Amino acid sequence: MIKVTTVAALREALAGARRVGFVPTMGYLHEGHATLVRRARAESDRVVVSVFVNPRQFGANEDLSRYPRDLERDTQVAAEAGADVLFVPDVGEVYPHGYVTNVQVGGVSAGFEGASRPGHFDGVATVVLKLLNMVQPARAYFGEKDWQQLAVVRRMVRDLNVPVEIVGVPTVRAASGLALSSRNSYFTDEGRAQATALSAALRAVQAAYASGTRDGDALREVGAAALAREAAFTLDYLDVVDPDLQPVGAVTEEVAVGARIVAAARIHGVRLIDNLPLVPQD
Numbered sequence: 001m002i003k004v005t006t007v008a009a010l011r012e013a014l015a016g017a018r019r020v021g022f023v024p025t026m027g028y029l030h031e032g033h034a035t036l037v038r039r040a041r042a043e044s045d046r047v048v049v050s051v052f053v054n055p056r057q058f059g060a061n062e063d064l065s066r067y068p069r070d071l072e073r074d075t076q077v078a079a080e081a082g083a084d085v086l087f088v089p090d091v092g093e094v095y096p097h098g099y100v101t102n103v104q105v106g107g108v109s110a111g112f113e114g115a116s117r118p119g120h121f122d123g124v125a126t127v128v129l130k131l132l133n134m135v136q137p138a139r140a141y142f143g144e145k146d147w148q149q150l151a152v153v154r155r156m157v158r159d160l161n162v163p164v165e166i167v168g169v170p171t172v173r174a175a176s177g178l179a180l181s182s183r184n185s186y187f188t189d190e191g192r193a194q195a196t197a198l199s200a201a202l203r204a205v206q207a208a209y210a211s212g213t214r215d216g217d218a219l220r221e222v223g224a225a226a227l228a229r230e231a232a233f234t235l236d237y238l239d240v241v242d243p244d245l246q247p248v249g250a251v252t253e254e255v256a257v258g259a260r261i262v263a264a265a266r267i268h269g270v271r272l273i274d275n276l277p278l279v280p281q282d
């Protein structure tokens with residue numbers, strides 16, 4: 001695996017490459033990222049992983065300055081998972097002096113993460129489009145853990161005719177059910193154990209649907225009540241949405257197929273997101 005920091009070196013490393021697979025990340029790689037890289041490895045001739053903590057997707061009061069970083073370990077994880085090129089640009093390489101362009105995706109960006117983190121998806125869409133143009137992959141791999149992000153990226157790619165296939169990869173979880181996330185590193189052991197209540201609340205909604213609850217509001221209440229059992233959590237949102245991130249009303253069988261339970265909550269100063277299909281898929 002080679003490490004490059006400039007677009008020029010990236011282009012040189014990829015000269016003549018066919019079927020490039022690309023995994024964009026913000027680093028501090030874990031098994032979720034490694035799963036994306038292995039999937040890319042299996043489906044590509046050349047695999048690029050980027051590590052870039054994108055300042056434009058962090059709000060002024062968010063955790064940009066304390067976001068975890070460990071490039072040495074990232075290098076090892078990416079290489080072991082099968083990456084050929086690790087692209088680690090600095091902020092000036094991505095947003096050179098004079099940079100003024102913003103990419104804004106309407107519709108799916110508006111609610112949930114978009115409402116709680118104003119400007120977040122502009123930052124994500126902008127950097128993802130830039131990274132796709134830098135790497136020019138055949139396929140790019142994103143985790144379902146960031147469900148709304150995946151929807152925003154798919155929408156942008158369709159709307160702007162970006163010549164790439166977006167692949168969504170199921171969320172990798174700890175045995176406790178907690179979705180793996182770089183931000184889990186902020187937790188003490190006790191906090192990490194309490195944080196499992198978020199995925200448990202999503203499963204409670206699945207169970208309520210399985211046992212006959214069909215009203216969207218009733219399902220939301222089940223989830224909120226389950227989360228409230230863990231006093232350390234403050235709920236930001238928990239909802240059942242359709243593929244366009246619109247809250248569902250009456251859950252007919254047709255609606256249920258694409259419905260997703262999405263949630264965000266704060267615990268011990270850490271903001272977590274998670275989601276599950278309303279109807280378990282295996």
Ligand SMILES: Nc1ncnc2c1ncn2[C@@H]1O[C@H](COP(=O)(O)OP(=O)(O)OP(=O)(O)O)[C@@H](O)[C@H]1O
Pocket residue numbers: 024025026027032033035036141142143144145146169170171172173179180181182183184
């Ligand atoms: N547990 C996971 N399973 C599958 N994919 C994941 C998982 N966690 C992150 N990803 C995906 O990896 C890519 C890079 O994500 P990122 O570097 O932000 O990691 P993260 O763990 O989500 O970090 P954060 O704590 O900031 O949410 C994204 O497409 C994200 O959805």
Ligand SMILES: CC(C)(CO)[C@@H](O)C(=O)[O-]
Pocket residue numbers: 024025026052054057124127128146149
């Ligand atoms: C897609 C991404 C790498 C863009 O900065 C980031 O939002 C992430 O890691 O999910």
Ligand code: BAL
Pocket residue numbers: 026057058146
């Ligand atoms: N994985 C999502 C990136 C973010 O929270 O900014």
